[in-house]
Amino acid sequence: MARVVCVHGMGQQVQGEDRLRSVWWPALSDGLRRAGAKGLVAEPDVAVGFYGDLFRPAGQFLAAGDPPYTAGDVEDGFERELLAAWWQAAAESDPGVVAPDGDGTLAATPRSVQAALRALSGSKFFANLALRAVVADLKQVRAYLTDQQVREQARGRVMAQIGPDTRVVVAHSLGSVVAYEALCALPQHGVRALVTIGSPLGIRNLVFDRLQPAPAGTGKELRGTWPGGEQLAWTNLAGAGDVVALVKDLRPLFGERQRSAMLSNGVHAHDATSYLTDELCGKAIAKGLA
Missing domain, CATH: 3.40.50 (Rossmann fold)
Incomplete structure (x- = not known):
């Protein structure tokens, strides 16, 4: 080994x-x-x-390896909360990122998610990532932490x-x-x-x-x-x-x-x-x- x-x-x-x-x-x-x-x-x-x-979705061979996600695919709950946390952290470390308003949460509207993704796209950290890749990353973290089958399979590989x-x-x-x-x-x-x-x-x-x-x-x-x-x-x-x-x-x-x-x-x-x-x-x- x-x-x-x-x-x-x-x-x-x-x-x-x-x-x-x-x-x-x-x-x-x-x-x-x-x-x-x-x-x-x-x-x-x-x-x-x-x-x-x-x-990796079976049978889908897209250019970046991700489904064509948009802001509307960011789900309520975990994904919006994690996106809000990334936005807040990016604003704190990168002067070029507009800070989110309010308490750091995202309203349950596509517009607020779009604002978060737009702000992150202008950050140094996310500059080279396509929008669909950012959304795909959110979904991977959520899947591991909320889907026990995915969790056990990934953990078993390691x-x-x-x-x-x-x-x-x-x-x-x-x-x-x-x-x-x-x-x-x-x-x-x-x-x-x-x-x-x-x-x-x-x-x-x-x-x-x-x-x-x-x-x-x-x-x-x-x-x-x-x-x-x-x-x-x-x-x-x-x-x-x-x-x-x-x-x-x-x-x-x-x-x-x-x-x-x-x-x-x-x-x-x-x-x-x-x-x-x-x-x-x-x-x-x-x-x-x-």
């Missing part, structure tokens, strides 16, 4: 295991080099926990890649939620380092409160389950302008054993490779391999 398992994020439905590994591996290797740990792992020892095809030799799990974006839950479901695993990058795990109500297993406690004392034993070191890296990683510091939700750090990823704030090439990411991975 692989020594390092990588778990991708949202928007990868037209990719595959080998394709993603060909992109992640050079960046991961560069991060190890920055950390002075080049050579600790070889490409054959790296695997990808791939679940993106679960979100669990299947984690074996006795696996020492490091690196997980990006929505994949950090999948990987976290997979490790919680494997209490006897030997993983020594969990590295979450661009993670939405800290978003209360929408993500954190929906985790499996459910967080324990109440109010400010609510805490998520630790995803391993005493040997596990968990490092969370969040880009300063990463809208998906709304909550940068996960320690208040998972305890002081968790380590959180802020990175400067430039205009590619949420890109997985921007995280992987950073020295702090390389050090976190190296610690699990040493």
Whole structure:
């Protein structure tokens, strides 16, 4: 089994295991080099926990791999709430984004959703994403967190890649939620380092409160389950302008054993490779391999 398992994020439905590994591996290797740990792992020892095809509509081969979504396809409830949160975060980190009015929620009208999507299209973070891709990402996050069948299938894909030799799990974006839950479901695993990058795990109500297993406690004392034993070191890296990683510091939700750090990823704030090439990411991975 692989020594390092990588778990991708949202928007990868037209990719595959080998394709993603060909992109992640050079960046991961560069991060190890920055950390002075080049050579600790070889490409054959790296695997990808791939679940993106679960979100690919059967028999539809569109240019961007997504159905032709419009603002009218953003559903009430979870999808509107997450879109509103992204809009608020983008406005706070990007002066070019008009801030939403009111309490941060979206009225149940297509016009308010269109306003949110229009504002995000002018942001640095979402500038290269088509509208239908943004809506598709919303639907992927909602599907994982509200559809138990999808959740178990995605989680199972990742669990299947984690074996006795696996020492490091690196997980990006929505994949950090999948990987976290997979490790919680494997209490006897030997993983020594969990590295979450661009993670939405800290978003209360929408993500954190929906985790499996459910967080324990109440109010400010609510805490998520630790995803391993005493040997596990968990490092969370969040880009300063990463809208998906709304909550940068996960320690208040998972305890002081968790380590959180802020990175400067430039205009590619949420890109997985921007995280992987950073020295702090390389050090976190190296610690699990040493």
